[in-house]
Amino acid sequence: MAEYQEYLDFLCSALAAHNKKSLVLTEDISLVADIGLSSLEVMEFIEKIEDHFDISIPLNILPDVNTIGDLAKKVRELNL
Amino acid sequence: MLFDKFQSMASFQADLAERDIAPFGAVTEQILSATEGIVQGKRVILAGTNNYLGMSCDPRCIRAAQQAAEQWGTGTTGSRLANGSFTEHQALEMEIADFYGVDHAIVFSTGYSATMGMCATLAGPGETILLDGDSHASIYSGVKQSGAEIIRFKHNNPEDLAKRMRRLGDRAGNALIIAEGIYSMLGDVAPLKEIAAVKREYGGYLLVDEAHSMGVLGETGRGAAQAAGVENDVDFSVGTFSKSLGSIGGFCVSRHPELEAIRYCISAYIFTASSSPSVVASTREALRIIGAQPELRENLWNNARHLYEGLKALGLGVGPSASPVVAVEMEDRPATIQGWQALLDAGVYVNLVVPPASPSTNFLLRNSVSAAHSSAQIDTIIAAYAGLIENGVISPDKKA
Numbered sequence: 001m002a003e004y005q006e007y008l009d010f011l012c013s014a015l016a017a018h019n020k021k022s023l024v025l026t027e028d029i030s031l032v033a034d035i036g037l038s039s040l041e042v043m044e045f046i047e048k049i050e051d052h053f054d055i056s057i058p059l060n061i062l063p064d065v066n067t068i069g070d071l072a073k074k075v076r077e078l079n080l
Numbered sequence: 081m082l083f084d085k086f087q088s089m090a091s092f093q094a095d096l097a098e099r100d101i102a103p104f105g106a107v108t109e110q111i112l113s114a115t116e117g118i119v120q121g122k123r124v125i126l127a128g129t130n131n132y133l134g135m136s137c138d139p140r141c142i143r144a145a146q147q148a149a150e151q152w153g154t155g156t157t158g159s160r161l162a163n164g165s166f167t168e169h170q171a172l173e174m175e176i177a178d179f180y181g182v183d184h185a186i187v188f189s190t191g192y193s194a195t196m197g198m199c200a201t202l203a204g205p206g207e208t209i210l211l212d213g214d215s216h217a218s219i220y221s222g223v224k225q226s227g228a229e230i231i232r233f234k235h236n237n238p239e240d241l242a243k244r245m246r247r248l249g250d251r252a253g254n255a256l257i258i259a260e261g262i263y264s265m266l267g268d269v270a271p272l273k274e275i276a277a278v279k280r281e282y283g284g285y286l287l288v289d290e291a292h293s294m295g296v297l298g299e300t301g302r303g304a305a306q307a308a309g310v311e312n313d314v315d316f317s318v319g320t321f322s323k324s325l326g327s328i329g330g331f332c333v334s335r336h337p338e339l340e341a342i343r344y345c346i347s348a349y350i351f352t353a354s355s356s357p358s359v360v361a362s363t364r365e366a367l368r369i370i371g372a373q374p375e376l377r378e379n380l381w382n383n384a385r386h387l388y389e390g391l392k393a394l395g396l397g398v399g400p401s402a403s404p405v406v407a408v409e410m411e412d413r414p415a416t417i418q419g420w421q422a423l424l425d426a427g428v429y430v431n432l433v434v435p436p437a438s439p440s441t442n443f444l445l446r447n448s449v450s451a452a453h454s455s456a457q458i459d460t461i462i463a464a465y466a467g468l469i470e471n472g473v474i475s476p477d478k479k480a
Contacts (some may be wrong), residue, residue: 039436043213047234056244059230 002079007072014048015068027069053079096417103420103432113137114326114452119429125457127447128431132296132404133366133376134452135326140369141362145327148361156354161344164354172360175367176331180302180317184339186332188348189355191320194330195289196222197348198318202287203228203256210244210284211258212236212270214439219258219289228256235263235439238274245282253283261293261304265438265446267405269297272304276313287316295324295370296404301377321359325366329355379451380404383458387449390462394469395476407433408445408465408474415474416443422473426464 012025018035019025031037037045046057049071055078065071096102102120110118114134115126135141148168158164169187177185188194199222203209207228211219214235223230234240245252257279259270272288279286290303298306301324305314315336321329332339343349355363370376381404388402397409410416413434420432423445431446438444447461468474 043232054247056231056247059232 002076004072004076007076007079008069010052011049011068011072011075014052015045018045025068027067027072029068030066031068031071032066049075055079099417101417101421103417106424106429111137115450115454115457117429119424122424122427124424124427124429125453125460126429127449127453127461128429129450130292130323130448131326131450131452132292132324132380132448133326133370134450135324135362135366135369137452138326138366138369141326141365144365145358145362149356149358152357154358155356158353159350160354161350166354166357166360168357168360168364169354172364172367173331175364177333179300179367179371180333181311182333182335184334184337186339186343186346186349187355187360188330188332189352190328191291191318191322191330192218193348193352194320194332195219195291195318196225197346198287198316198332198342199223199258200225200348201342201346202226202285202316208248208251208255209258210241210255212260214263214265215258215260216264216289216291217437219260223258236268236271238271238278241275242278242281245278245284248282255282255284257284257286259286259288261288261290261297262403262405263439264292264405265433265442265444266399266407267292267403268399268401269293269304269307269403272308272310272314276305276308276310279313285315286313287318288314290317290319292323292405294319296377296380301370301374321363321366324370325363327359327363327366329359329363376451380449383449383451383453383455386455386458387447387461390458391447391465394462394466396465396474404449406447406449407442408447410443410445410474413443416445419445419468419474422468422471423464426467428461428464 008027015025018037023029023034031042050057053075061074065074106119108117108119114131114137117124117126152166156164173185173187177183188197195218199219203226205227208231209223209228210231210233211223212235213232231244233244248255259275262269288305293303295301297304305311316332316334318332321327384404385402388398388406391398391406391408398406410419416432416434423430433444433446469476
């Protein structure tokens, strides 16, 4: 099973298309506050992740997801 | 500070007030008929009331309400579990169950509490709910309270639902699937035939919110599930009395006898006063009328097609097919507000819908049609939109 870093790398790579501010994407970068994703863009991004890993990400976990690292940890847990 | 989070809404309100526009909470000063009223001092055609069959002003319903108020008083002053269960409430529960051809029904004080209450109660911690992404706020509010795992599937996309049911594995058999009959903002109908097929393949339970489809779709007006021929696959139908029945209140009906036990577990049912007897009486009368007069649905659909085709011919961005809800897509918030006000000035009241009330990022001028509209009134509504195009308020070229 993939390690946290692999999930993180994948998410950073998938977020490149949304990275309009050309930030250096690390685990501490916030999806909304830093990258500026709208709520709709967050949901579209989540769908992309779900299809890639063939998982469903419950809405319940989203309030705990702020940074790319938070999401990488949750996706890893769901994919175990 | 406690109030900081409301600042953006306060700014929006201030902006509207400065321009003397009040689309949210526009005050109706007088109701002249099911389709006409005085709104903000103007005589207007009501084209945004969800009064699909015109029942709110039917003399028979009004008389039933008057008689019930005289017989029972103005309110019950209590919960159904305490002093608030009158024979009227029980009769309505029997009648709505009969209407749906099932044995069990619960009547709620509002449609919102019916949907929210059922969604909050049916599934709990350790269980899973799959809901359509464009679900109404009452559904989101309910599932949030439930403690269940909440999974969203793409709007009106049975393939996406199937994919997510497959991912659940053995848990799919106990999952609760939630869809609506007609979606309130765009008027699009759920593919219930396909959704029911997914349920048959993977198991689970299906709840359908028929708030905008009861009285509107189906051979006898039971809604979208009846129209799709999948009523046997639906475990729970919820709906409202505040649209096609012209009063207020909500319901859940089911063939499952367990509904009688569930009733006593729903906070939204237990901890609120029951509906006023006059409301229940007018609802009962409206239910009787829509059962006896199927031509009301025919009138509604004639008017719906008339408005839809008229707006489409103007080049406006409307949905893929005719529906009693005809939403015109707008470019942005300022254009939507300006269009709303211009329609009111032209004598037509519609609903202004902006995110987050709208699905996705849509800005909408939402029209709802009634069986009680005359053909001439529909022509007037279409002419009002044409006037907006002529005056450059909206453009048919892209989104309106």
